[in-house]
Amino acid sequence: MGVFDDLVGQERAVQTLRRAAAAAAETLAGGSGAGMTHAWLFTGPLGSGREEAARAFAAALFCSGGGCGHCDMCHQVMVGSHPDLETVRPQGLSYGVKDTRQLILRAAGAPTLGRWRVVLFEDADRATEGASNALLKAIEEPPPRTVWLLCAPSPDDMMITIRSRCRVVTLVTPPTSAVAHVLATRENVPPDMAAFAARAAQGHLDRARRLALDADARGRREAVLSIPAALTGVGECVAAAERLVKTAEEEAVAVTSVLNEAETTELRKVYGEGSTGKGLNKGLVRGGAGALKELEERQKSRATRTKRDVIDAALLDLVAFYRDVLAVQFGAQVELATEDRRADLEAVARSSTPEGNLRRIEAIMLCRRRLAANVSPQMAVEAMTLSLRSP
Numbered sequence: 001m002g003v004f005d006d007l008v009g010q011e012r013a014v015q016t017l018r019r020a021a022a023a024a025a026e027t028l029a030g031g032s033g034a035g036m037t038h039a040w041l042f043t044g045p046l047g048s049g050r051e052e053a054a055r056a057f058a059a060a061l062f063c064s065g066g067g068c069g070h071c072d073m074c075h076q077v078m079v080g081s082h083p084d085l086e087t088v089r090p091q092g093l094s095y096g097v098k099d100t101r102q103l104i105l106r107a108a109g110a111p112t113l114g115r116w117r118v119v120l121f122e123d124a125d126r127a128t129e130g131a132s133n134a135l136l137k138a139i140e141e142p143p144p145r146t147v148w149l150l151c152a153p154s155p156d157d158m159m160i161t162i163r164s165r166c167r168v169v170t171l172v173t174p175p176t177s178a179v180a181h182v183l184a185t186r187e188n189v190p191p192d193m194a195a196f197a198a199r200a201a202q203g204h205l206d207r208a209r210r211l212a213l214d215a216d217a218r219g220r221r222e223a224v225l226s227i228p229a230a231l232t233g234v235g236e237c238v239a240a241a242e243r244l245v246k247t248a249e250e251e252a253v254a255v256t257s258v259l260n261e262a263e264t265t266e267l268r269k270v271y272g273e274g275s276t277g278k279g280l281n282k283g284l285v286r287g288g289a290g291a292l293k294e295l296e297e298r299q300k301s302r303a304t305r306t307k308r309d310v311i312d313a314a315l316l317d318l319v320a321f322y323r324d325v326l327a328v329q330f331g332a333q334v335e336l337a338t339e340d341r342r343a344d345l346e347a348v349a350r351s352s353t354p355e356g357n358l359r360r361i362e363a364i365m366l367c368r369r370r371l372a373a374n375v376s377p378q379m380a381v382e383a384m385t386l387s388l389r390s391p
């Protein structure tokens, strides 16, 4: 199975990338840098697989078979150990100029294995203005073997000067049927569950996979979708907001604690701490305490981001719910992402107006923007649940 086979419903983008990888191989064979595009921008909605597409392309650039999926090169890219591929995943809400400058220096080095040096920058839209300016300089005059793969939700999320220098690859939301097919054939998910998960995840393959395979994830979705029908009074609104934020916190802790532990152990090993040291800095060689502190800062910022991402996913489920209420009110013949909540949908549809539901969707989108702008989750979510209740 080739590296591009995982990109569900992205035929057009895959065709572009395959051709580009073949052209890149010719460029290498010819010994000239001509014909290679050094900056790429992968865009597409959440869950469309921007990062996956960029990673597959990186594998195709390193692999002599254009991304065969089973050679050493492909394997190293997929597990993240290829020496010429650097993946940048901003842990905080933004990515600063200092980190970017260091990244640019590393990117400028010659490829270890002789082909390309590739930087895969996930969520490049989180680069600050200063960072973006530094990045712009780097992609304006790229070393002949360096390739930048930037990922962002849409071209508009990047500085116009950056995106005009990138070749844009547009990913789309894959159809529900394609996602269900992947779950059923590759993950052995029973057809009914696959159809439910694909519909509920609205084309987001990772999320569909989680919903299909993880009962806890399904439970959390249930809890979120039970909110609209429960907002009977002010007290209920406040309680619902508190529950939503708390659940997100718990999930974020579950996700990040495993990562944190592994990183801390690794760092302590690097700085030569014996297995007996228990105090924070005990037994660390010089520089270790500072590095540990820096790591803890990064971990804290990642926890914050994960919590926000979890809340954001919950908010998107709520948007889907009210969209479905509107569809019910208008008798639209469309697939409903929250079909499994049919009784709630109909009850809310009967007791509300379309205008009210449009306003509710706006309130949820406003909450998303406020969270992105760093408003306290508790405050933002509470304001939202209160406006979901008002008629």
Ligand SMILES: [Zn+2]
Binding pocket: 063, 064, 065, 066, 067, 068, 069, 070, 071, 072, 073, 074, 075
């Ligand atoms: Zn390969």
